[in-house]
Amino acid sequence: MFQIDLRSRRPIYEQVAENFKRLIITGALKENQRVPSVRELAQALTVNPNTVQKAYRELESQGYFYTVLGQGSFISAPPKQSAGASEKKSALYGQLRGLLHELLYNGEDKGAVVKFVLGVLNQPQ
Amino acid sequence: MFQIDLRSRRPIYEQVAENFKRLIITGALKENQRVPSVRELAQALTVNPNTVQKAYRELESQGYFYTVLGQGSFISAPPKQSAGASEKKSALYGQLRGLLHELLYNGEDKGAVVKFVLGVLNQPQ
Amino acid sequence: MFQIDLRSRRPIYEQVAENFKRLIITGALKENQRVPSVRELAQALTVNPNTVQKAYRELESQGYFYTVLGQGSFISAPPKQSAGASEKKSALYGQLRGLLHELLYNGEDKGAVVKFVLGVLNQPQ
């Protein structure tokens, strides 16, 4: 499904959660699709089941997963426009600003950045 | 100078370093400008001098600061275009792609994103 | 494992790091081998764990060690031939030139130096 880097300073459970978020956000995992069970994934990644469990709990609490008792975990629908959404989006915009500044600071050409952004935004989901 | 969140899970020294990086890449701190002494900043933030020291040390090892013995720490010049730079830039582009996807996933309009990006890129440094 | 000189002007953490580098570049410590835990080594050297930690941290940031959370620190693989490598090698050559001049200045015979160099280079790793 994906690889985790045991050597990374980042906790494994965060890496697992991050990977799921990425797959969901990019559309690789669709709404209501079933995800592997904790034990299956733990075995596949050769990590402790507790670690995967922790990742799933986090994903569920952040609204990316939902769980049906006895059936497993599933991908949630994308968020509706709610009160908290604009708050989250402004946080994302803040990160985006920082990233753009960092690219410029590292000598990247503005045109290249714009081109890249347009390329990403226009690719079909 | 800036605020840190003592309650955050993020280590204090990382927050300090992150804030300095932000101020440097956005151009708020200029080349060769002196930064507060370890003791001064520690007092201002009400943290232990060792903690600030750790942040400064990291900033120095990453090339953002340089130190003159007995005189203090100073802002380094922006990185030259070296061989390692492209590696760093591709990492930044990877983060950028993820961020753009996340904005779209949260229902943000493509036009608004493009507008924001152009706004950031065109503002005078 | 090795000895450090508590009286030396050289910081303890640098001595520790230096010793590990020596063991790594001479091949005494192999890739992926586990190194003593911070606490173990601190006890063995009768220094503070923070001091050993600092050494390990530096070795990690310089690419000699890698860390697996909750499991310990390990020896990294030798560096790939990257762009920055030639820069480092030319620095080493500069030191080598100085060292050779110093040997000659101290009256050492050229033949003896050459013999020594060939001996070191040809010994099996």
Add this chain to the structure above:
Amino acid sequence: MFQIDLRSRRPIYEQVAENFKRLIITGALKENQRVPSVRELAQALTVNPNTVQKAYRELESQGYFYTVLGQGSFISAPPKQSAGASEKKSALYGQLRGLLHELLYNGEDKGAVVKFVLGVLNQPQ
């Protein structure tokens, strides 16, 4: 005469001493040649006279300089073969071994190293 790097972590007085040693060892400064006065050199390098003074003291105590009261400092003759010499040479050989290992560890070719060493040793002093 030479440049010092104020940004280096290395103390200025050590840099000054090191530079003199280098010039003496490579034969750029000859026996009995007069060196600049402390004040002259301090002005030329724009550093504190105390710092230059400290460097000169160190060079004198290590036998590279000798001082004639009221006339200034001069370059000493190369060391005769004394009891301490072999001790120093074995230390230099130790450093040499380390340097050679480090070059190999960084992927340098043995032939290139040998060629470099021969080149340095055969160049006229």
Add this chain to the structure above:
DNA sequence: GTGGTCTAGACCACG
């Protein structure tokens, strides 16, 4: 048990 963070407080070298 592992590494990582933080504090309090002391001492040193450098300029």
Add this chain to the structure above:
DNA sequence: GTGGTCTAGACCACT
């Protein structure tokens, strides 16, 4: 006064 080192001791997150 500046950064740098070190200790003792506490607490936390991860596996």
